[in-house]
Amino acid sequence: MLKNFLKTAFRSLARNRLYATLNLVGLLLGMAVILMVFLIYSYETSFDTFHSDADRIYRVNTRADFNGFKMDNRGAPRPLYELLESELPEIESLGLYLTNTMRNWKAIRGGEKFTIENPLPAAVNKGFFNIFDYNWIEGNSQSIFSIPNGVAISRSLSEKLFNGQVIGAEISAVYHDYEAKEDKSFDFQVAAIFDDSRPNTDFKSDIFIPYEAYQDYLGIQNVWGSLSSNFQLYPKLGDQVDRAMGIEKIENFINKQFQESENTFIHNWRCELMPLQDIHFDGIFGHDNPRKATKENLSILLLVGFIVLISASINFINLSTAFSFSRAKEVGIRKVIGSPRIWLVGQFLAETFLLVITAGMLSLFMIELVLPQLGPIYELGISGSLVRFFLSRPEFYLFFFGFVVILTLLSGIYPAMVLSGFNPNQALRTKPGSNKSSLVIRRSLVIVQITLSMVLIFGTLLVNRQLEFLNTQDLGFNHEHTGYFFLPSGPESQEKAATLKERVKLLPYVLEASTAGSPIISTGWSKSTAEFEKDGEKSEAFFDTKSVDPEYFSAYGMRFLAGKAFEPEQNEVMVVNESLAREIGANNPEDAVGRELTMNEKTWRISGVVADFHFQPLNNEIRSIMFPKQDFGNLFSYRFNQGDFQANTLEVVGMAKELFEVNEFKTYTVSEVVGGFYGEEKKLIKVLGLFTFLAYFICALGMVGLVSYLAFQKRKEISIRRVFGAGIVQVTAGLMKEFVLLVFGAAVLAIPLALVFGQKWLANFPYRTGIGIGIILGVVLISVLFTGFTVFFQSHYAASRNPADNLRSE
Incomplete structure (x- = not known):
């Protein structure tokens, strides 16, 4: 029977090519969207799930409280490492992962050193490799711990740096000697090679060094208050450990250390364990992770995928019922010769199944074409054929065929019931489906379809408006025509940087040049504490720090509210923002000038107060910050007043290459860096725009079906009106009027729904745009124009037919 159903279904679809094509296109687009959503969702939720026993791995996060200022941090205090490793039997292994270890890495080949561009180093302990899985090409996970100065590098880095023998090759790195207050070099020997990190991991490292051997050089203080x-x-956790009880015991143990510490500063600190599978979506503790996804997005x-799926199903229903009149005689004859209704339902569901399964197969190849545009948006780690990627994943088959069955029933059951329910007498006289209830259902479905589409376009316009707002908001400093790059460290770096700064300032198109310790705006935090007197009592302040030279403030056009920038000959001086001035009790900026703060056992004097500015993305509120004077920093900034920015930058970089004898510098444009902070919003607007279209x-397609249905139902009325003198334009306008009214009906439903979702989404931003009447009117206008354009041609065709043809057929 099934074979006959499918054979008959294929023949029927072949006879009704227009109907089959329109339905196939609608289902194809709907299934392509669902598969794209499946691809993105499964990729994002697969991060680090491939590690053995991933469900037993956690990260220690710290909730630090600095005199009421709360800061969530994915790091842990240094002394906690030894305690967790030795005091808690519930912990099977403890992994230590220290990023940004040392800097300015160089490879040594043929006795000469050359720079390793953009390395990703990390210091780890032995337990790290007992927890996280790596594929070792040469050596093993313990090789770097078995020899002095051992180091492991990734396969791609080994191929890039060395030809031939890699094991035993040398690389070096610069570290800062805090006692000598200078940078020194450390030489390492390659002891192992591991395979490159998978795309779906947040542990992106290509150099591993043993932590215990080099902890004295890594700059991490062994005190509880250092974070x-x-x-x-x-x-x-151990395999037999109850997860909930184990987590509670570990957290209570850590929090007890804080409460009993001699450092009263950390008595209110707390630690929490976060499951490994949640880390990729962590927007609280991992706020500066550039690759994090958000569960909200x-x-x-x-x-959005669900909306497009519903729209595709509605489209199928409308088209199926709209073209039902063309199959009326077929249904009538089948019923007369004795076909039971259940067989007719099965027949029409078989046709739907053929369309859905064909659309599903074609959608895989459609995504193959879309992937080059979709991949960069979500940084999908997929190379080669997308079809091969899908077919290699067992869960895809369950999803795909389960979805085909569900979509077949969702889209096909109502049309099958309608078609199989024709009265044989009416069907043979070609008057099926003329009751008003069927038309009400079809109109209601179109209203739902338009409503969902209007919600989508509202979301697209709102995200675009918020993104534009973030990119055009005044940050409080000048970031136009401004760029920076990082200088290498070395024994003569400070003198060379001073020389470079003076030479660059002589260029006619340069307004200012500066050195500093970190970029003016970034996602990371560098926090410090200081003591000061307030109302005759000692108090503590907690703030961000950026060590800078005197030219830093003019380089970024920062506005002084009181005082001025420090002079080159001054020492232990700093500039603060107005938020920090208020925090130390200054009623106005002038009162803060001359005040003293004690930090790192040194007394610093405030020389000036600058207006508050955004030194972090607009996802964060403005906080207190201080700028201690520093004669040299690795970050070299420059600001131009004229000329071609790229050409000017090349000349500045050329000077740096000559002085520092470096082959390449990676340059950054401050405006581009600022725009790059809102990557998730950019992804969202691109995908929303594509799916909305x-x-x-x-x-x-659904509207075309409904217009065809209405034109067939009203063919006699249209013909009589034409005979009595109604023009084509008048009849066309009459048909279009109904659809425009459907749009306004959909707007009544869509606008409140969109406002609720829009306000909820905007609430995630401390600085946000308003929705405004313009977006609402824009959504309605776009929908009206789209609907009018869509139905015009079909309506015009129906109104232009010869009235005699329709009246004769009656």
Whole structure:
């Protein structure tokens, strides 16, 4: 029977090519969207799930409280490492992962050193490799711990740096000697090679060094009050340990150390364990992770995919019922010769199944074409054929065929019931489906379809408006025509940087040049504490720090509210922002000038107060910050006033190459860096825009079906009106009027729904745009124009037919 169903279904679709094509296109687009959503969602949720016993791995996060200022940090205090490793039997292994270790890495080949560009080094302990899985090409996970100065590098880095024998090759790195207050070099020997990190991992390192051997050189203080997001601990619970009880015991143990510490500053600190599978979505503790995804945006993606799927199903229903009159005689004859209704339902569901499965197969190849545009948006780590990628994943088959069955029933059951329910007498007289209830259902479905499409376009316009707002907001400093790059460290770096700064300032197009310790705006935090007197009592302040030279403030056009920048000959001086001035009790900026703060056992005097500015993305509120004077920093900034920015930058970089004898510098434009902070919003608007277009296109197919149905139902009325003198334009306008009214009906439903979702999404931003009447009117206008354009041609065709043809057929 099934074979006959499918054979008959294929023949029927072959006879009704227009119907089959329109339905196939709608289902194809709908299934392509669902598969794209499946690809993105499964990729984002697969991060680091491939590690053995991933469900038993956690990260220690710290909730630090600095006199009421709360800061969430993915790092842990340094002394916690020894305690967790020795005191808690519930922990099977403890992994230590220290990022940004040392700097300015160089490879040694043929006795000469050359720079390793953009390395990703990390210091680890032995337990790290007992927790996280790596594929070792040469050597093993313990090789770097078995020889002095051992180091492991990735396969791609080994191929890039060395030809032939890699084991035993040398690389070096610069570290800062805090006692001598100077940079020194450390030589390492390659002891192992590991395979490159998978695309779906947040542990992107290509150099591993043993932590215990070099902890004295890594700059991490062994005190409870020292906290760095780079120093991360990953406990792995024992297989027999109850997860909930184990986590509670570990957290209570850590928090007890804080409460009993001699440092009263950390008594209110707390630690929490975060499951490994949640780390990729961590926007609280991992705020500066540039690759993190957000569960909110993934939820939006799933919602959008669901909307497009519903639109495709509605489109199928409308088209199927609209073309039902063309199959009326077929149904009538089958019923007369004795076909039971259940067989007719099965027949029509078989046709739907053929269309859905064909659309599903074609959608895989459609995504193959879309992937080059989709991949860069979500940084999908997929190389080669997408079809091969899908077919290599067992869960895909369950998803795909399960979805085909569900979509077949969702889209086909109602049309099958309608078609199989024709009265044989009416069907043979070609008058099926003339009851008003069927038309009400079809109109209602179109309203739902338009409503969902309007919500999508509202979301697209809102995200675009918020992104534009973030990019055009006044940051409080000048970032136009401004760039920077990092200088290498070395024994003569300070003198060379001073020379470079003076030479660059002589260029006619340069307004200012400066050296500093870190970029003016970034996602990372560098926090410090200081003591000061307030109302006759000693108090503590907690703030960000950026060590800078005197030219830094003019380089970025910062506005002084009181005082001025420090002079080159001054020492232990600093500039603060107005938020910090208020925090230390200054009623106005002038009162802060001359005040003293004690930091790192030194007394610093405030020389000036600058207006508050955004030194972090607009996802964060403005905080207190101080700028201690520093004669040299690795970050070299420059600001131009004229000329071609790229050409000017090349000349400045050329000077740096000559002085520092470096082959290449990676330059950054401050404006581009600022724009890069909102990557998730950019992803969202691109995907929303693509899916909105597809949803409207599918909606257009559904409208074509409904116009065809209405034209068939009203063919006699249209012909009589034409005979009595109605023009084509008048009849066309009459048909279009109904659809425009459907749009306004959909707007009544869509606008409140969109406002609720829009306000909820905007609430995630401390600085946000308003929704405004303009977006609402824009959504309605776009929908009206789209609907009018879609139905005009079909309506015009129906109105232009010869009235005699329709009246004669009656």
